[in-house]
Amino acid sequence: MGSAVAYHAARSGQRVLGVDRYDPPHDLGSTKAETRITRLAVGEGSHYLPFVARSHQLWRDLEARSGEQLLHQCGGYIVTPRGESTDDRWGDFVSATNTIAAQAGIDFSIIEPAQFRTQHPGIVVGDDERVGYEPTAGLVMAERAVAVQIDLARRDGAEIHTGERVVSITPSVASVGGSVTQSAASAVVETDAGRYHGHRVVVATGPWIPELASTLDQPALRVTRQLAVWFEVDELEAFRTETLPFFIWAGASIDDYVGVFPMPPGGTPALKFVSEQFHESTDPDRAERSVSRSEIDDFYERLVHPKIPSVSNRCVKAAVCLYTNTPDDHFLIDTSPESDQVLYMSPCSGHGFKHSTALGEAVAQWAATGSLSPDLEPFQRARLH
Numbered sequence: 529m530g531s532a533v534a535y536h537a538a539r540s541g542q543r544v545l546g547v548d549r550y551d552p553p554h555d556l557g558s559t560k561a562e563t564r565i566t567r568l569a570v571g572e573g574s575h576y577l578p579f580v581a582r583s584h585q586l587w588r589d590l591e592a593r594s595g596e597q598l599l600h601q602c603g604g605y606i607v608t609p610r611g612e613s614t615d616d617r618w619g620d621f622v623s624a625t626n627t628i629a630a631q632a633g634i635d636f637s638i639i640e641p642a643q644f645r646t647q648h649p650g651i652v653v654g655d656d657e658r659v660g661y662e663p664t665a666g667l668v669m670a671e672r673a674v675a676v677q678i679d680l681a682r683r684d685g686a687e688i689h690t691g692e693r694v695v696s697i698t699p700s701v702a703s704v705g706g707s708v709t710q711s712a713a714s715a716v717v718e719t720d721a722g723r724y725h726g727h728r729v730v731v732a733t734g735p736w737i738p739e740l741a742s743t744l745d746q747p748a749l750r751v752t753r754q755l756a757v758w759f760e761v762d763e764l765e766a767f768r769t770e771t772l773p774f775f776i777w778a779g780a781s782i783d784d785y786v787g788v789f790p791m792p793p794g795g796t797p798a799l800k801f802v803s804e805q806f807h808e809s810t811d812p813d814r815a816e817r818s819v820s821r822s823e824i825d826d827f828y829e830r831l832v833h834p835k836i837p838s839v840s841n842r843c844v845k846a847a848v849c850l851y852t853n854t855p856d857d858h859f860l861i862d863t864s865p866e867s868d869q870v871l872y873m874s875p876c877s878g879h880g881f882k883h884s885t886a887l888g889e890a891v892a893q894w895a896a897t898g899s900l901s902p903d904l905e906p907f908q909r910a911r912l913h
């Protein structure tokens with residue numbers, strides 16, 4: 529998120545300082561494991577549609593500027609059980625997506641399992657499942673997109689400091705609601721290396737957000753440890769973005785959820801799978817970063833082999849990645865309860881990356897003008913109280 533804000537703000541001619549405690553893209557936050565799913569028909573809600581659609585345009589702009597392909601529109605399947613599911617997030621996601629797609633005129637079709645099996649004989653979809661398909665969906669090269677946006681932000685004049693940790697943000701004007709003119713005021717950002725004055729400050733610290741967002745409703749934010757695991761396949765050609773769409777595959781409960789990511793050009797030569805769990809919370813400083821052998825074996829037996837039996841149990845790579853969730857799983861993007869000079873953007877709840885460059889553009893506009901786009905209103909914190 530931070531790289532997108534820095535990129536758009538610098539591109540629009542603003543004076544930008546970006547500060548990161550590490551050197552993004554890195555392994556410790558929420559943006560790792562190479563790729564992220566993007567879908568124009570966002571079943572999570574119609575308020576996301578402007579951001580994902582704009583992001584697709586902006587990925588193409590970034591590609592033109594950088595010469596690097598960032599968006600692979602390989603298409604995407606959503607598979608959900610026909611019967612009962614205890615999974616509120618994904619349980620009826622084919623129907624939710626279908627409704628949004630129909631309202632917005634986005635190409636999305638329901639496919640009979642028998643027809644699906646004809647197209648993909650090696651992939652086990654049962655008659656008790658529903659399949660939806662969006663041809664315009666795909667994968668974004670998330671880590672590369674961060675690197676490209678930082679690089680271009682620098683080229684457009686942004687100053688980017690890495691390996692520098694923000695320790696406090698002190699707004700100069702304690703005003704909310706625009707009752708005090710803040711045009712001449714500057715907030716003070718203190719880091720472990722210096723002190724800076726900024727007209728407006730955006731805090732996009734992912735799973736670390738509770739550290740700096742002391743005034744937000746802390747119990748509302750929850751950080752969880754998630755896994756991404758790559759398994760070797762014998763016929764790699766059949767599992768590339770050129771040949772295979774991605775899968776969002778729900779089951780009877782969240783424990784059965786798996787996302788399947790085909791290999792993009794230049795990606796790890798294997799098929800990537802991600803699971804989700806919300807049983808245990810953690811934080812970025814104490815999260816277990818290694819993935820154990822028993823976790824990998826359990827992952828393969830439960831989520832991989834029953835669905836795509838030709839995938840081998842040889843794990844090529846495994847990664848831990850952190851989600852930050854609000855109680856309703858929607859984003860939290862809002863100015864601070866203490867000052868209109870500071871804006872927090874995150875809890876992106878496992879589905880944020882697809883919207884990130886357009887969110888960055890909208891937040892960069894806030895940084896320039898001080899007014900929040902009406903499209904961002906659904907993400908304000910008032911709804912959580």
Ligand SMILES: Cc1cc2nc3c(=O)[nH]c(=O)nc-3n(C[C@H](O)[C@H](O)[C@H](O)COP(=O)(O)OP(=O)(O)OC[C@H]3O[C@@H](n4cnc5c(N)ncnc54)[C@H](O)[C@@H]3O)c2cc1C
Binds near residue numbers: 551557874875
């Ligand atoms: C396993 C997994 C799968 C996902 N799948 C998808 C998907 O398929 N599609 C999708 O759209 N989204 C997906 N998401 C969500 C998406 O990846 C996130 O919404 C997005 O990456 C969040 O980015 P962020 O910038 O908020 O956080 P981060 O990438 O964690 O960035 C926060 C940055 O803040 C820096 N920072 C923290 N504290 C400080 C400080 N005090 N001072 C300075 N810098 C600081 C950190 O170093 C870090 O670089 C997934 C997430 C995970 C974990």
